[in-house]
Amino acid sequence: MSLLEVAHLTAGHGLLVACQNIAFSLEAGEVLALVGANGAGKTTLLRCLAGAHRPSQGQIQFAGADITSLAAHRRTAQGIALVPEGRRLFPDMTVLENLLVARAAKRSGDWSLATVLDALPQLRPILTRRAGQISGGQQQATAIGRALMTNPRLLLLDEVSLGLSPVAVEGVYAVLPRLIEAGIAIILVEQDLRRAMATADRLICMLEGQIVLQGPAADLTREAVTAAYFGLNRIAA
């Protein structure tokens, strides 16, 4: 049984269909990269998985249970954590408070404040600073730390490198091997194709709300992904 199974998922914003008839599965501990141009529906898909957006059709099964209509906080309690695009930290609260607040999920596991700070040591010196006053890289690390504090089985990372300096991106990505080693399944939305293909076991490419290519990252060429990314196959057909 797969950890996550998505079937015939369709979601939109008003009349705009953001993703249509999406179907894929994810095994425990697997890393899946979700790539696609802006507006391809990646963020909407992740938000549907996290319970932050209600799909109009389809089904989401997590660990064998149907979670399609489950509220976001209940999904977090089941082990799904989203690091949202733009971080969505609580800016008036300190970094420490941002981490501790995620204890509300009440999930037991290996991740505690101590282990999160071990994995993200860059947070130690800024624990008492307000989250709204730290750098983008530090904010991203805080957002990942907050998600880890919920002890997730599935971590959804939405554009974690967006707007960050190359050094900050390296700092954020440095934690991923430890998460993979801990057996956390990851769905990674990433614009950087090279990084996505190097990090993930499997890759899904979306175009205009639909999956146009998927397969093991090792089996896909960069040219094939690029062609799917820009819809060149459709143009050729």
Place this chain on the structure above:
Amino acid sequence: MIWINQILQGILLGGYYALIAAGLSFLFGVMRVINLAHGSLAVLAAFLLLVIDHWLGISPFVGLLLMLPAMALVGVVFQLGVLERSLRGGVLIPLLATFGVSLLLDNILFALFGANTRSFASHIGTLSYGSWAINRSIDISQLDALIFATALGLLGGMHLLLTRSQLGRMIRATAIDADAAALSGIDPRRVRVAAAAMAMMMVGIAGAALGMRSSFEPYAGGAQLIYAFEAVVIGGTGSLWGTLIGGIVLGIAQNVGATINPHLSQISGHVVFLLVLVLRMRGAGGLLGDLRRKIRRQPMAPT
């Protein structure tokens, strides 16, 4: 010496205003709702205490142990039945809904208790009139000092709860960004219910203070709402300690005005409020400034 006395009495009066404003400020901070039923709910609390006192023959201070949980329950019902539903309708619907609740409560209390004024003064012994003489010109009312200390304790306790406890962090996170709070495992609906219950317990304490320091009747809520609103606006929203400062400024303004001319007591408080309101409406901060920005963001509904 008379001015020092009036300012000191104004500070003590400010403790009561801070007490009555704390629940209004807290509810606004968490849910961005201006609860127009706030004053009527304080009067409801006073009547609840009166009924408890009448039935059980106990001191109002002991009666608080029963009244406050009852007010917490009122908060839960108020949140689930009125605020949660009306919040879905935008910014103006909660104003209308809470105004409706205020009218309903006032008239239910009038139907049940009539128009007679009530007070707990006769139930609290010498505390209602006892005072400490500082010198020949300055006396401090024991009850006013107790109410001021209660306000300090309540605001300090709330400050500690919000900054040091997990519930406090959850309340603050939900107030900042309810969607992000949900993604962190927080149930925003439950947090808002808890916050409403806490706000109503604060209203309950304010209602008890109202009944002890003066008299109340079913329609006394309007004046209490105005004092609370003025203290919140003067002190600025988002800060419980700002509410205390707002209450003290209002209290001093009223007492200083009364010293100049007894007829100026209420007016001078309102003038200070209006001055601060105008400044806040022109600036970025303030409860009404916040509301104004929200209204501007709302598209006009089709007619």
